[in-house]
Amino acid sequence: MLIHIDFNSEEAIYQQLCNQIILGIATCQFADGQVLPSVRQLADDIGINMHTVNKAYTVLKQEGFVKVDRRRGAVISVDYDKQRAEAGVDKELRTLLAEAICRNLTREDIHSMVDRIYDEYERYIDS
Amino acid sequence: MLIHIDFNSEEAIYQQLCNQIILGIATCQFADGQVLPSVRQLADDIGINMHTVNKAYTVLKQEGFVKVDRRRGAVISVDYDKQRAEAGVDKELRTLLAEAICRNLTREDIHSMVDRIYDEYERYIDS
DNA sequence: CCACCTGTTATACAAATAATATAACAGGTG
DNA sequence: CACCTGTTATATTATTTGTATAACAGGTGG
Numbered sequence: 001m002l003i004h005i006d007f008n009s010e011e012a013i014y015q016q017l018c019n020q021i022i023l024g025i026a027t028c029q030f031a032d033g034q035v036l037p038s039v040r041q042l043a044d045d046i047g048i049n050m051h052t053v054n055k056a057y058t059v060l061k062q063e064g065f066v067k068v069d070r071r072r073g074a075v076i077s078v079d080y081d082k083q084r085a086e087a088g089v090d091k092e093l094r095t096l097l098a099e100a101i102c103r104n105l106t107r108e109d110i111h112s113m114v115d116r117i118y119d120e121y122e123r124y125i126d127s
Numbered sequence: 128m129l130i131h132i133d134f135n136s137e138e139a140i141y142q143q144l145c146n147q148i149i150l151g152i153a154t155c156q157f158a159d160g161q162v163l164p165s166v167r168q169l170a171d172d173i174g175i176n177m178h179t180v181n182k183a184y185t186v187l188k189q190e191g192f193v194k195v196d197r198r199r200g201a202v203i204s205v206d207y208d209k210q211r212a213e214a215g216v217d218k219e220l221r222t223l224l225a226e227a228i229c230r231n232l233t234r235e236d237i238h239s240m241v242d243r244i245y246d247e248y249e250r251y252i253d254s
Numbered sequence: 255c256c257a258c259c260t261g262t263t264a265t266a267c268a269a270a271t272a273a274t275a276t277a278a279c280a281g282g283t284g
Numbered sequence: 285c286a287c288c289t290g291t292t293a294t295a296t297t298a299t300t301t302g303t304a305t306a307a308c309a310g311g312t313g314g
Contacts, residue, residue, distance in 0.1 A: 012272060019222050026228040038289065049274045054290075065229065071282055073289050078229050085230035090240060092223050095146050096216060097244050098153040102192065102205050103212035107245040111238055113217060117224050118234040139301065165260065176303045181261075198311055200260050 001029045005046055013048055017056035022065060025076060026121050036074040128156045132173055140175055144183035149192060152203060153248050163193065163201040
C-alpha cells in the first residue's frame with residue numbers, strides 16, 4: 001500500500017500513519033490477517049524514525065485494528081464490537097455536526113456527503 | 128451558557144472551550160450578534176488562565192465563528208460560506224467514516240446516528 | 255480627564271508531547 | 285547462529301500547552 005506523509009501538516013506523523021492504515025483497511029487494501037510492514041522497514045520507506053512507526057502500531061493495537069503475532073509481527077485484526085464502534089463514532093460526530101449546523105448545513109447535506117464518501121471507499125472492494 | 132471543562136481529558140482545554148462554544152451556537156444558546164464573556168471573566172469562571180481563553184477566542188475568530196468588536200469584545204458572527212463549510216466537514220468525515228467502515232458500520236447506521244444528533248441539537252431551537 | 259472595560263502583545267517558565275537517535279533485549283524462524 | 289520481529293530504556297531537541305505577570309491601545313461612561 002502507498003503511504004504518503006505530509007511533513008508540513010499540523011497532524012502528528014504517527015497520527016497520519018494511523019489514519020492512512022485505517023483508510024487502507026476501509027478500502028480493502030489491507031485485509032484481515034494481512035501482515036503490516038515491520039516498524040523498521042516502514043520507517044525506512046517513509047524516511048522517519050522507527051519509534052514513530054512503533055507508536056502508530058501501538059495506537060492501532062489499542063484501538064483494535066491490529067494484533068501482534070510474535071512470529072510475524074503486526075497483523076491486521078479488526079475488532080468488530082458494534083457497541084464500542086458506535087460509541088466512538090458518536091462522540092466525534094457530535095462535535096463535527098455541531099460545526100456543520102452552525103454553518104447552516106442541513107442533515108440532507110450531511111447524508112449526501114456520507115453517501116458520496118461511502119461510494120468512493122466501496123469502489124475499492126472489487127479489486 | 129454553562130461551560131464544563133474536563134481537566135482529565137486528552138483534549139486541550141482551549142480546544143474543549145472552542146467545541147463547547149460551537150455546540151452552544153449549534154443549539155441556539157448563543158445567537159448571532161451575542162457577546163461572549165470577556166477573556167478575563169470566562170477564565171475566572173472556569174478557573175483557568177486568561178491566555179487559554181484568549182487562544183480559544185483567537186481560533187474561533189480564525190475559523191469564522193466570532194468577530195471582535197472593539198467596543199464590546201468577542202461577538203458571535205458565523206461565516207456561512209457553504210463551500211468552505213463542506214470542505215471542512217468533508218475532510219474530517221473522511222477519516223471518521225474510514226474507521227466506521229472498518230468496524231462494519233453501514234451507511235444506514237451513520238445516517239441514523241446523524242439524524243439522532245440533529246434531532247437532539249434542534250430540540251433547543253424553540254427556546 | 256480618568257477610571258474601567260475590552261482584546262492584544264511581550265516575556266518567562268513548567269510540563270507534556272512529538273520526533274529523533276543509539277542501543278539493547280526476548281521471542282521466533284530457518 | 286544469524287536474522288527477523290516488536291519492545292524497552294535513555295537521551296536529546298523542538299513544539300505545544302497552560303500558567304503567570306505585566307503592559308499597551310482602543311473604547312465607554314462618569
